Amino acid sequence: xxxxxxxxxxxxxxxxxxxxxxxxxxxxxxxxxxxxxxxxxxxxxxxxxxxxxxxxxxxxxxxxxxxxxxxxxxxxxxxxxxxxxxxxxxxxxxxxxxxxxxxxxxxxxxxxxxxxxxxxxxxxxxxxxxxxxxxxxxxxxxxxxxxxxxxxxxxxxxxxxxxxxxxxxxxxxxxxxxxxxxxxx
Amino acid sequence: xxxxxxxxxxxxxxxxxxxxxxxxxxxxxxxxxxxxxxxxxxxxxxxxxxxxxxxxxxxxxxxxxxxxxxxxxxxxxxxxxxxxxxxxxxxxxxxxxxxxxxxxxxxxxxxxxxxxxxxxxxxxxxxxxxxxxxxxxxxxxxxxxxx
Numbered sequence: 001x002x003x004x005x006x007x008x009x010x011x012x013x014x015x016x017x018x019x020x021x022x023x024x025x026x027x028x029x030x031x032x033x034x035x036x037x038x039x040x041x042x043x044x045x046x047x048x049x050x051x052x053x054x055x056x057x058x059x060x061x062x063x064x065x066x067x068x069x070x071x072x073x074x075x076x077x078x079x080x081x082x083x084x085x086x087x088x089x090x091x092x093x094x095x096x097x098x099x100x101x102x103x104x105x106x107x108x109x110x111x112x113x114x115x116x117x118x119x120x121x122x123x124x125x126x127x128x129x130x131x132x133x134x135x136x137x138x139x140x141x142x143x144x145x146x147x148x149x150x151x152x153x154x155x156x157x158x159x160x161x162x163x164x165x166x167x168x169x170x171x172x173x174x175x176x177x178x179x180x181x182x183x184x185x
Numbered sequence: 186x187x188x189x190x191x192x193x194x195x196x197x198x199x200x201x202x203x204x205x206x207x208x209x210x211x212x213x214x215x216x217x218x219x220x221x222x223x224x225x226x227x228x229x230x231x232x233x234x235x236x237x238x239x240x241x242x243x244x245x246x247x248x249x250x251x252x253x254x255x256x257x258x259x260x261x262x263x264x265x266x267x268x269x270x271x272x273x274x275x276x277x278x279x280x281x282x283x284x285x286x287x288x289x290x291x292x293x294x295x296x297x298x299x300x301x302x303x304x305x306x307x308x309x310x311x312x313x314x315x316x317x318x319x320x321x322x323x324x325x326x327x328x329x330x331x332x
Contacts, residue, residue, distance in 0.1 A: 001186065001190075004190070005186075005189070005190050005193060008190060008193040008194055008197060009193055011197050012193055012196045012197045012200060015197065015200030015201055015204055016196075016200055018200075018204050019200050019203050019204045031209070032292060032293035032296040032297070033296075034210070034212050034296055034297070034299075034300040035300055035303070035304060036210050036211060036212035036213075036300065036303070037210060038210065038211050038212070038213060039208050039209075039210065039211070040208050040209045040210070040211050050292070147211060150292045151292065152291065152292060152293035152296075153291050153292070153293065154291060154292040155288070155289075155290075155291060155292075156239070156286040156287070156288065156289075156290045156291060156292060156294070156295060157288050158292075159292050159295065160286070163216060163312075166216070167216055167217075167218075167219045168219060170218065170219070172215060172216050172217070172218055173213065173214070173215050173216075174213075174214055175211035175212060175213050175214065176211060176212045176214060176296060177209050177210070177211055178209075178210050178211065178212050178296060178300075179209075179210070180210050183304055184263075
């Protein structure tokens with residue numbers, strides 16, 4: 001009996017360590033399937049998330065990377081964030097609001113913040129903050145790679161705007177996150 | 186002792202179920218550098234060009250060249266898109282595929298087309314916008330095109 005219990009706990013410990021509770025995404029996304037086999041890199045990702053309504057979010061993995069970005073945007077956009085607000089920023093699961101509302105947003109309490117409806121990062125032709133976000137994120141972490149996680153039903157014009165934005169800031173290589181399927185599916 | 190073992194196995198089951206070993210797959214995309222509008226574009230024989238217009242409601246319209254081509258329609262199934270690509274790739278020497286997604290098409294439509302081009306081993310393709318010429322060609326399509 002005792003050896004079995006030992007083994008049981010060993011397995012429990014193993015799975016506890018292996019499991020990583022993925023930080024919740026700001027929005028539910030069903031990605032399209034493809035036969036692409038390349039794996040998503042472990043770290044240093046700048047993820048552009050697009051919901052099926054076409055709302056754009058940006059997600060940076062790693063608290064340290066996000067904190068670095070917080071400092072860069074604070075200087076870049078002259079937001080006047082305090083150290084506390086940058087700390088709050090480094091815990092955000094994703095950003096989906098215009099920069100003009102960012103300071104207000106960071107001042108809210110956690111529960112108030114959950115109630116805010118994300119309107120998305122502006123990426124229009126006249127007013128494009130997405131390009132600046134990506135540029136700042138690349139500046140704060142030059143190792144980062146850009147990935148797009150789009151919902152399968154996202155209208156193409158939104159994807160086109162994102163790709164044009166990436167082309168404008170000379171990010172010419174990026175990846176699309178897809179689900180697995182076999183060639184015969 | 187037994188309740189302890191029960192608990193241990195309960196935890197074990199929980200962690201086994203929550204663990205995901207497979208990581209998401211990615212499709213790598215390389216887009217050309219931005220060039221100014223006046224730059225000279227390479228010219229190709231229109232007979233080698235397959236235009237693939239992605240419309241709404243998961244419809245695809247395709248035609249060869251731009252001078253009064255006959256527009257045909259297909260879908261995203263194996264017999265449809267993949268069969269057509271394989272067939273045309275055999276018939277047309279040095280085929281170039283121009284993907285022209287319409288405003289009503291979705292992200293999934295684009296991903297499927299890129300994936301099928303990869304599967305059928307067609308290396309020469311480009312993602313371009315729908316031009317006025319394409320709209321004229323499609324407006325004559327008997328089946329009615331949604332783009």
